[in-house]
Amino acid sequence: MKTSADDRPPARNRICYNQPMLRTVLRAPRTAEDVAQGARLAKMQGREIGPVEVAKVLVAAGVRYVIVGAHAANGYTGRPRATVDVDAVVEFPKKAARAIAIAFPALLVRDTPVVTRFMDGEIEAIDIMKPAGSKLWATLLKDARELHIGKDSIRIPRLEGVLAAKFASMTSPLRRIPDRHQDAADFIRIVEANRKINLKLVNELGELVYAGGGSYLAKLIADARAGKSLEI
Numbered sequence: 001m002k003t004s005a006d007d008r009p010p011a012r013n014r015i016c017y018n019q020p021m022l023r024t025v026l027r028a029p030r031t032a033e034d035v036a037q038g039a040r041l042a043k044m045q046g047r048e049i050g051p052v053e054v055a056k057v058l059v060a061a062g063v064r065y066v067i068v069g070a071h072a073a074n075g076y077t078g079r080p081r082a083t084v085d086v087d088a089v090v091e092f093p094k095k096a097a098r099a100i101a102i103a104f105p106a107l108l109v110r111d112t113p114v115v116t117r118f119m120d121g122e123i124e125a126i127d128i129m130k131p132a133g134s135k136l137w138a139t140l141l142k143d144a145r146e147l148h149i150g151k152d153s154i155r156i157p158r159l160e161g162v163l164a165a166k167f168a169s170m171t172s173p174l175r176r177i178p179d180r181h182q183d184a185a186d187f188i189r190i191v192e193a194n195r196k197i198n199l200k201l202v203n204e205l206g207e208l209v210y211a212g213g214g215s216y217l218a219k220l221i222a223d224a225r226a227g228k229s230l231e232i
Helices: 031-044 051-060 069-077 095-104 137-143 159-170 175-195 199-209 211-223
Strands: 063-067 088-091 108-111 115-120 123-129 144-149 152-157
Touching: 031 051, 031 069, 031 144, 051 063, 051 088, 051 144, 051 152, 051 175, 063 069, 069 088, 069 123, 069 152, 069 159, 069 175, 088 095, 088 137, 095 115, 095 123, 115 199, 137 144, 137 159, 137 199, 137 211, 159 175, 159 199, 159 211, 175 211, 199 211
Parallel strands: 063 152, 088 123
Antiparallel strands: 063 088, 108 115, 115 123, 144 152
16 A cells, blocks of 8 residues: 555654664663662562562572572663563572472462472563572572672672673573573673673683583673674
8 A cells, every 4th residue: 555645754753764873871880779770670560579589588598599680680781671580599499499489379380400480370480590400500609799789688690600691591592582682682781881801700601501602602792892793
């Protein structure tokens, strides 16, 4: 169907694709503040269980943990975003799962060899990751940093650990393509927002994902810094 001149929007309202677009404003991460902001954004979308709530349960149960996933990435992107669930690597998965089940009895439980997933209806709410399923998870669990959010505190990986975790997710053939691309977007934002990245540590952590992963992770960081698309 042809569009007549009278049907088109006024010239001032038309999108002109040859005009320069506004670039995203980059700022340095404010780690604790940004993690808290990401949790607030998630709650605005109805996700009432955030990283602080999960951390409190695990600490009370005497389970060592580290928050990973989008909530951890928010601390390093400089642009926190909402996410539907909380991902936590724990030292004692069965003990952690029991504590979470008691604290949040309305959630449904799905247990697998690598993760215990708690569902809020049809949407995941909490993933309890089992360190035995990944050398990287076991390392991140041991070497985490503590953030103070108001009167509470949570543990997340250091910068290089979050990059390695995103690398593991976005290169996994078992992960859905849209999720892998979201991981890649987070990865790029982290690299753009952080000038100082310990590449030696990055290489060591990448090797825990798979043999040769260290050099490829370093390449992806270099590509992100150069503004190139990531080959994942």
